[in-house]
Amino acid sequence: MLQESKIPERISRLEELANNLWWSWHTQARALFRTLDYPLWRLSGHNPVRQLHEISSDKLATAVADPAFIKLYDSVMSAFDADMSDRGSWFSGKYPNVLHGPVAYFSMEFAIHNSLPIYAGGLGVLAGDTCKEASDLGLPLVGVGFMYPQGYFHQHISAEGWQEEHYSQLDFDEAPINPVNPVHRSKWCGPLVQIRLGDRLSHIGVWQVRLGRVNLYLMCCDVEGNIPEDQQLCARLYTADPEQRIQQEIVLGIGGVRVLRALGIKPSVWHANEGHCAFMMLERVREEMERGASFAEALRNVQAATVFTTHTQVAAGHDIFPVSLVEKYFRTYWESTGINRETFLELGRQDGASDQAFNMTVLGLKMAGHRNAVSQIHGRITRKMWHGLWPEVKEDEVPISHITNGIHTPTWVAREMGGVYEKHLGHDVSKRYDDTTLQELVINIPDEELWAVHQVLKRKLIGAMVERARQCSTERECKARQVLAMGSLLDQDTLTIGFVRRFAAYKRPELVFHDTERLKRIVTDRWHPVQIIFAGKSHPADLPSKQLLHDVYTLATNREFQGRIAFVEDYDIHMAHYLVQGVDVWLNTPRRHYEACGTSGMKAAGNGVLHLSVRGGWWHEGYNGANGWVIQDEVEAHDPGEEDTSDAKTLYRLLEEEIVPLYYQRDRNGVPHGWVHMVKEAINSIVPRFCARRMLKEYIEQMYIPAARK
Numbered sequence: 242m243l244q245e246s247k248i249p250e251r252i253s254r255l256e257e258l259a260n261n262l263w264w265s266w267h268t269q270a271r272a273l274f275r276t277l278d279y280p281l282w283r284l285s286g287h288n289p290v291r292q293l294h295e296i297s298s299d300k301l302a303t304a305v306a307d308p309a310f311i312k313l314y315d316s317v318m319s320a321f322d323a324d325m326s327d328r329g330s331w332f333s334g335k336y337p338n339v340l341h342g343p344v345a346y347f348s349m350e351f352a353i354h355n356s357l358p359i360y361a362g363g364l365g366v367l368a369g370d371t372c373k374e375a376s377d378l379g380l381p382l383v384g385v386g387f388m389y390p391q392g393y394f395h396q397h398i399s400a401e402g403w404q405e406e407h408y409s410q411l412d413f414d415e416a417p418i419n420p421v422n423p424v425h426r427s428k429w430c431g432p433l434v435q436i437r438l439g440d441r442l443s444h445i446g447v448w449q450v451r452l453g454r455v456n457l458y459l460m461c462c463d464v465e466g467n468i469p470e471d472q473q474l475c476a477r478l479y480t481a482d483p484e485q486r487i488q489q490e491i492v493l494g495i496g497g498v499r500v501l502r503a504l505g506i507k508p509s510v511w512h513a514n515e516g517h518c519a520f521m522m523l524e525r526v527r528e529e530m531e532r533g534a535s536f537a538e539a540l541r542n543v544q545a546a547t548v549f550t551t552h553t554q555v556a557a558g559h560d561i562f563p564v565s566l567v568e569k570y571f572r573t574y575w576e577s578t579g580i581n582r583e584t585f586l587e588l589g590r591q592d593g594a595s596d597q598a599f600n601m602t603v604l605g606l607k608m609a610g611h612r613n614a615v616s617q618i619h620g621r622i623t624r625k626m627w628h629g630l631w632p633e634v635k636e637d638e639v640p641i642s643h644i645t646n647g648i649h650t651p652t653w654v655a656r657e658m659g660g661v662y663e664k665h666l667g668h669d670v671s672k673r674y675d676d677t678t679l680q681e682l683v684i685n686i687p688d689e690e691l692w693a694v695h696q697v698l699k700r701k702l703i704g705a706m707v708e709r710a711r712q713c714s715t716e717r718e719c720k721a722r723q724v725l726a727m728g729s730l731l732d733q734d735t736l737t738i739g740f741v742r743r744f745a746a747y748k749r750p751e752l753v754f755h756d757t758e759r760l761k762r763i764v765t766d767r768w769h770p771v772q773i774i775f776a777g778k779s780h781p782a783d784l785p786s787k788q789l790l791h792d793v794y795t796l797a798t799n800r801e802f803q804g805r806i807a808f809v810e811d812y813d814i815h816m817a818h819y820l821v822q823g824v825d826v827w828l829n830t831p832r833r834h835y836e837a838c839g840t841s842g843m844k845a846a847g848n849g850v851l852h853l854s855v856r857g858g859w860w861h862e863g864y865n866g867a868n869g870w871v872i873q874d875e876v877e878a879h880d881p882g883e884e885d886t887s888d889a890k891t892l893y894r895l896l897e898e899e900i901v902p903l904y905y906q907r908d909r910n911g912v913p914h915g916w917v918h919m920v921k922e923a924i925n926s927i928v929p930r931f932c933a934r935r936m937l938k939e940y941i942e943q944m945y946i947p948a949a950r951k
Contacts, residue, residue: 330379376453494520702823730804
């Protein structure tokens with residue numbers, strides 16, 4: 242760890258700030274570290290813990306002697322102290338003394354910042370955004386999850402176009418984390434609690450991550466006393482092996498409850514973010530029964546204080562374990578509590594499904610008293626999907642509500658765009674993104690100013706991609722076709738479309754290539770060209786998805802597209818910021834009724850990027866006819882092939898007849914006023930409704946407070 246004597250006393254709190262990820266969503270705090278040593282800031286991957294670990298004493302001495310730096314330091318620390326205090330927070334002001342303990346938020350992954358790569362995709366991003374917004378609102382909340390030493394994989398694309406996975410070990414000394422129970426090694430955690438995994442006891446260590454006022458407690462099994470198998474149990478996200486997966490979820494659910502108990506934390510509300518966390522409810526039932534309650538009484542008590550959010554309407558997205566595995570790991574559970582085998586298995590049994598399957602989503606739905614889907618249309622589909630669990634009520638009365646997802650706007654809005662918002666909407670706009678009265682002020686932002694900022698962000702995106710292509714060429718000796726595919730020929734002035742998301746068949750990344758000759762004409766038009774940027778990873782065990790990625794990448798290397806199709810490899814949060822801020826159009830083409838919500842388009846809209854999507858997920862609520870485009874409301878065809886053909890034709894028509902002409906219609910100064918007016922409408926209609934501030938307020942009012950009062 243950083244020695245205390247290294248940092249001068251006058252700026253000694255830099256280490257405290259670096260170890261609280263509050264800085265990651267506050268512009269001035271990032272500017273402080275950027276000003277301290279800009280080259281090192283870049284080399285560290287915008288990781289201030291690593292930056293301070295490597296910075297020279299001369300640089301620190303120079304900073305102390307710089308009045309401008311000291312002024313910025315004092316300003317940032319003053320803002321930090323104000324935010325860390327509960328005085329004046331939205332929650333304490335509106336709901337004093339309502340929660341007798343914090344909300345315990347369980348999630349398999351948390352995406353906070355690139356310096357902490359313990360996430361895979363959208364579920365983690367939502368969890369991270371929720372925690373940041375809880376800090377901003379002053380909601381007492383603790384997060385419970387995993388500290389994956391190897392995280393999710395790094396992606397390389399071979400010269401032949403195949404995804405290759407590479408794992409790297411997280412350097413705990415250079416991460417914004419601290420052990421809850423430190424041992425003799427620097428920044429290492431010792432065992433805090435233990436759980437039973439089948440016929441053996443396994444020890445769990447815990448790391449703490451600070452996010453403003455919110456603490457995350459992330460479990461790790463790589464501790465002394467565990468067998469090698471258990472030490473590797475939590476090494477990576479989303480293992481494909483079902484036995485290792487159920488072991489991970491036992492650690493998350495049962496271990497997570499025991500960690501909070503060991504820390505003396507007494508939650509008033511328990512929130513399970515997807516079915517991975519549902520064993521948390523079983524552990525609390527066991528606790529209730531240990532105190533003398535019957536199973537029925539314990540179940541009612543747990544249900545009353547539990548919120549369960551389901552995020553998927555795709556069958557493959559639900560964790561389902563064979564009963565043989567459940568028996569192996571939970572036989573002692575039902576024997577110790579006196580629950581018979583059939584009663585236990587019924588908790589995870591879906592009506593009409595195999596008696597040999599235990600469904601974690603069903604377990605969550607049955608054991609939580611407050612349940613929600615993540616968009617309006619997802620709520621409707623979810624009530625239909627799980628109607629069999631409540632056959633005595635009508636489908637629209639199934640007790641599953643919806644709260645549409647939202648994004649933590651301060652995290653995702655570019656610094657330059659945020660400056661425009663502060664100038665025209667008010668210096669405190671970051672605390673008022675859910676205020677619909679801001680719409681009148683957005684209209685008055687000069688078109689020229691909004692367009693100029695977007696051009697800056699687009700230039701940064703293309704610069705970042707060209708730099709990656711250059712590194713690939715020089716450091717990895719990539720072939721010419723790989724450098725071409727990485728976007729080395731992208732152009733600042735060309736209409737740029739982004740297709741950025743996890744590669745999966747239902748997301749249809751290949752749809753835009755349905756008629757390659759027509760697409761070639763669109764992208765290579767001499768006067769009005771189009772370029773498309775793809776990014777995303779395939780799950781290592783998803784072979785059809787890998788084939789899709791290979792096919793798209795291969796097309797990106799086709800010289801007939803003139804370098805206007807690009808693929809960004811190793812897509813992560815850092816590159817996500819460039820993409821949602823810098824493209825012109827955000828493309829989303831999932832098969833209908835397969836996407837529960839999605840949030841990437843919300844991030845893009847906050848940066849003035851227009852949405853082009855199938856009308857599903859959040860876009861079903863967000864589209865108003867003037868803030869983007871819809872690829873057909875519905876299609877009559879029930880055959881997937883016919884649906885693809887119909888959607889592709891509509892997509893091409895929209896590009897040829899509406900999107901491309903509007904983008905290139907400029908005044909004498911090169912400003913596309915029609916385009917910018919649509920951008921303003923997108924900001925007005927999307928930002929207030931689809932921000933995490935609105936979302937979390939709905940969770941508080943519709944879920945957390947009713948659960949706490951019960």
